[in-house]
Amino acid sequence: MKLKSNNYYIRKSHRYLGIILGVQFLFWTLGGLYFSWNDIDEVHGDHLRKEKRYYPSDLKLVSPGLVMNALKTSSKVDSVHSVQLIDIAGMPAYQVRYFSGEMDHSVHEAGAHMPAQPTNIKVQLANAETGKLIPALTEAEAVTVAKNQMADPVKVEKVEYLTEVGAHHEYREKPLPAYAVTFSQPDNCTVYVSAELGTFQAIRHNQWRVFDFLWMLHTMDYEGRDNFGNILLRAFSIFGLFTVLSGFVLYYVSSPSVKKVKKRMHQVS
Template sequence: MTVQRWIVRVHKWIALIVGLQIVLWIAGGFVMSAIPIEIVRGEHKIAQHPVEPFDVEELLSLGDVTMAAEVSVVKSAALGEMLGHPVWRIVRQDDGLAIIDARSGAILSPVDESTTRAIAERDYNGDAEIRSADYVELPPTEYNKSGPVWRVQFDDDDKTTIYIDPLKGEVTARRSETWRLFDFFWKLHVMDYDDGADFNHPLLITAAGMAIFVSISGFILLIIRMRRSFALWRRNRKKAAPADA
């Protein structure tokens, strides 16, 4: 078997194996480039609220709120807001989280369903109503984090879903049918059919190497065929030259 025949045979078999994946790579690249990433992330549905400054004299100090929460040692503490009200978010020594009202000292975490719905409605920039609000111990794969978490689903065409951390009182993920479509093609693109987080695994590397071989071998075969075609054309031209004369 000549080298050319060997290359042709191997080229055909490998092309047959990776051909479908190459099509999926192209399709995935098209979808991911056609849909703006801001739409995928749901940024166009985030309501914008002006940040109102707080009067420091009205707020409790960190020492006062930790005393109210019966916390003696903290890893970190940050003053922020929740539903427009000032709150302290404290990380305890055991990595537990606590939200404390910066005015009254009341412990607000974990947030209940009514507070969760209010946070979701404040975050959502749309006219749809909340369809459901569920406390999920084991979140679905699309959340990409461990639980528990509040899952709030809106009754809109894109099936917007907002995930809210019950201990932070913050939106930690936004999902929609657009996001799910993008995620589906992303998983096909990186060949990670679980959560799509790993794009350095052996399967992808092997498929990419095989695709490179198909491309290079196909280019070599094209050059060989073009050279033969050109040589045949020259030979036929030489034969036809005396007759023309």
């Protein structure tokens, strides 16, 4: 039985590696082209948004302390995380984030206990001009907030109230609950507004959705899209390296020029 040469096995390995990796290399190339030919600010929808306006310096506001006193009468406040001035449909409001409830008793590696830390962050909105506590946004208020984000007058097509989303949802890893306000144009644009925070969170449109899909193919993270350390990507990166190296080896062992050089060297020796 005639033994097959090393060239045969190298060529066969290179061919099968190319078949396995070829489709993914195509996805990487298409994704890279799309990423490089699109303005990331447009992908984020910045061109669809109205220019942000700020309150005048002479705005009459009550002290955040007044809001905190009112909050303590109705809720347990362990400590304050932040107090921020925001706009809710033209009304200046305080967004108070505070810790309340469960405590986290962390443990050092050496075994010593850390001081108890509050972990449950809650949010309270308040009218910044009167100090009156206000509830989470209603649907009508969320629609107004969403409309105020858009540069051009647009028609609302539908409104959804989201309490949970999947790992592949376009509003993943964002504050919930939230309102998804979809407009008839442009590009099936959807604006997401956090009900509890009272603020705009994200804008999604077709250009972003194509980017997001290609990003998933690029990272090969088919569960959450953003994990660059997943096993599949690492494996294909290693196989890709082997494919390139096998191509160099195949050229070396099959190139007529290399064979001529080796033959001359052999004759000289």
